[in-house]
Amino acid sequence: MVRVLQISDTHLSPDKSHFEPNWAPLARWIADQKPDLVIHTGDVTVDAADQEADAAYCARQLASLGVPIVTVPGNHDVGEVGHPHQPVNEERLARFRRHFGDDRWLRDVAGWRLIGLNSMIIGGGPGDAEQSEWLEAAMADAAGRRIAWFMHRPLFIETPDEADTGYWSVKPGPRRALLDLLQRYRVEIVASGHLHRWHEMRLNGTHYIWGPAAGFLVGEKLAPPMGGAARLGAVVYDIDGETIDVSIRPVPGLTDYWIDDVVHEVYPPREAKA
Ligand SMILES: [Fe+2]
Numbered sequence: 001m002v003r004v005l006q007i008s009d010t011h012l013s014p015d016k017s018h019f020e021p022n023w024a025p026l027a028r029w030i031a032d033q034k035p036d037l038v039i040h041t042g043d044v045t046v047d048a049a050d051q052e053a054d055a056a057y058c059a060r061q062l063a064s065l066g067v068p069i070v071t072v073p074g075n076h077d078v079g080e081v082g083h084p085h086q087p088v089n090e091e092r093l094a095r096f097r098r099h100f101g102d103d104r105w106l107r108d109v110a111g112w113r114l115i116g117l118n119s120m121i122i123g124g125g126p127g128d129a130e131q132s133e134w135l136e137a138a139m140a141d142a143a144g145r146r147i148a149w150f151m152h153r154p155l156f157i158e159t160p161d162e163a164d165t166g167y168w169s170v171k172p173g174p175r176r177a178l179l180d181l182l183q184r185y186r187v188e189i190v191a192s193g194h195l196h197r198w199h200e201m202r203l204n205g206t207h208y209i210w211g212p213a214a215g216f217l218v219g220e221k222l223a224p225p226m227g228g229a230a231r232l233g234a235v236v237y238d239i240d241g242e243t244i245d246v247s248i249r250p251v252p253g254l255t256d257y258w259i260d261d262v263v264h265e266v267y268p269p270r271e272a273k274a
């Protein structure tokens with residue numbers, strides 16, 4: 001049996017240690033699971049988009065786990081397309097790669113091709129078109145392996161044809177192109193982070209997993225109502241021959257921090273510039 005873990009949204013920083021107490025229990029749980037691979041689906045950091053120290057600190061924490069680990073970037077790690085203060089750009093992407101490795105990757109594991117996507121460049125960021133070509137080639141070349149995608153931002157919140165959800169999911173234009181690829185190559189699993197919610201749904205042969213955060217929860221002051229539950233945790237993927245068992249699980253010892261209570265300290269609003 002091969003065991004892959006998905007962890008997400010740890011939001012760690014040497015300067016802003018609000019969620020730091022959740023790291024030790026998460027690290028302990030990961031060690032107990034004896035994983036063959038750990039996938040971090042982004043927002044590793046509080047603010048590596050602007051703070052080199054956050055990236056360096058978090059990369060050290062991930063390395064200290066002593067297990068194979070791959071990471072896809074979150075908006076707080078590299079910025080995002082169209083953001084007024086933190087647009088994703090080459091400098092931010094270079095910082096991510098320096099500390100965490102490639103922002104897109106594939107791993108062939110027990111009959112599966114696991115593909116990590118940089119969802120923060122989707123919709124016109126640097127390297128967006130190249131990533132699309134790379135993705136299609138990676139799937140065309142899968143040689144019968146089953147396919148799973150791992151990304152920070154989910155493709156959609158409720159339905160594939162919904163309108164623009166703004167901050168919360170991929171924009172409708174690029175979403176359509178990705179869903180077309182997903183259908184053509186029979187992608188069986190799409191796992192994401194970003195929403196800090198515990199949720200899964202099955203649609204047209206694809207299992208969508210919202211990997212819960214391990215750092216904090218987002219309350220109704222800051223997020224619209226959406227599926228699933230505000231609950232911390234992680235995801236276990238057990239692959240045994242033809243079967244895969246996917247389960248979202250609690251992680252013992254995590255504390256339910258709510259970002260709503262501390263957002264003014266962790267992510268203070270920027271003063272509008274004239
Ligand atoms: Fe997050």
Ligand SMILES: [Fe+2]
Binds near residue numbers: 074075076152195
């Ligand atoms: Fe995020």
